[in-house]
Amino acid sequence: MKNFEDILWLGAHKTGTTYLQNVLDRSRSALADAGILYLGLQAFRSRCTKPLLYSGSAHSGITSGVRSVCEGRGRYLIFDENILSLVQDVQATHGLYPGGEERALHLCNTLHLDKPLLVLGVRKYSDFLPSLFCETIKAQPFLPFHSFQKTLFSALSWCDLAERLLAAFPEARLKIYTVEAMRDREAELLSWVCGNVPPSQWTVEAQSKARREGFSHDSMVLLHELAEARGIDNITATDLTNCLKAHPRDSQSRSFDPWTPSEKAVLDLKYRVDVNAIRALSRVDFWVPSA
Numbered sequence: 001m002k003n004f005e006d007i008l009w010l011g012a013h014k015t016g017t018t019y020l021q022n023v024l025d026r027s028r029s030a031l032a033d034a035g036i037l038y039l040g041l042q043a044f045r046s047r048c049t050k051p052l053l054y055s056g057s058a059h060s061g062i063t064s065g066v067r068s069v070c071e072g073r074g075r076y077l078i079f080d081e082n083i084l085s086l087v088q089d090v091q092a093t094h095g096l097y098p099g100g101e102e103r104a105l106h107l108c109n110t111l112h113l114d115k116p117l118l119v120l121g122v123r124k125y126s127d128f129l130p131s132l133f134c135e136t137i138k139a140q141p142f143l144p145f146h147s148f149q150k151t152l153f154s155a156l157s158w159c160d161l162a163e164r165l166l167a168a169f170p171e172a173r174l175k176i177y178t179v180e181a182m183r184d185r186e187a188e189l190l191s192w193v194c195g196n197v198p199p200s201q202w203t204v205e206a207q208s209k210a211r212r213e214g215f216s217h218d219s220m221v222l223l224h225e226l227a228e229a230r231g232i233d234n235i236t237a238t239d240l241t242n243c244l245k246a247h248p249r250d251s252q253s254r255s256f257d258p259w260t261p262s263e264k265a266v267l268d269l270k271y272r273v274d275v276n277a278i279r280a281l282s283r284v285d286f287w288v289p290s291a
Helices: 017-026 028-033 041-053 064-068 100-111 125-136 158-168 186-194 217-230 237-246 261-279
Strands: 007-009 036-038 075-079 117-122 174-178 284-286
Touching (some): 017 028, 100 158, 117 158, 125 261, 158 174, 158 261, 174 186, 261 284
Parallel strands (some): 007 117, 117 174, 174 284
């Protein structure tokens, strides 16, 4: 049994994961000096996440290569938001990431991770859900936002997900950060998670260069208008590309905002209440950036 703490970073989607994973990948030397082995995202997904969790049946496809990944004598950092769920499966009527805690536990048991430190990012619902939608339609057939949005407002709860993770891992601690606090403080967040890598050791890049192409509000309005005129089954990948080009997401444009003012107010209030509930949970460390 290992006598050190592996790190299992579980996302969530659209909480800065791609940027953070890129920084970790470029900072492998600093991590190695601190005794941490970062398992790169693509290699880990192909060897572990996909065969373990998304091979078409609940627990099939486990290979000897997967089993051998974490049998060394190091401290491992595993970071893959797809462990909890694929992006298109995040939402259910009754909540977010249904069964995600069981998938995380199954992966840990298979890879022999002993009492890992769990890490989860959260984001206010009024931003998270539209961003999740924009990410989903890049890889899935188009459907309008009102059809995509499955989770009842009353069932949206990051706290529920945190409690399920803590129940699945009764000896683990859970570190939680918010996207709102993380912006422009990514190095500080990474040092808080890893514990013994100072902020100056991270190889970061400018957010403006790292940002991936995304949909602006106007591009999404145009896409929904096309779907209404043609029918949703006739929206193609070319239509998505053309809408992106017609109304690119940049500093002069706003992100997709499908809410009425009253809906947004309800969602933002619910998020604030939820964050306060998470702070009160036992075995949770909630990140507060330095002043």
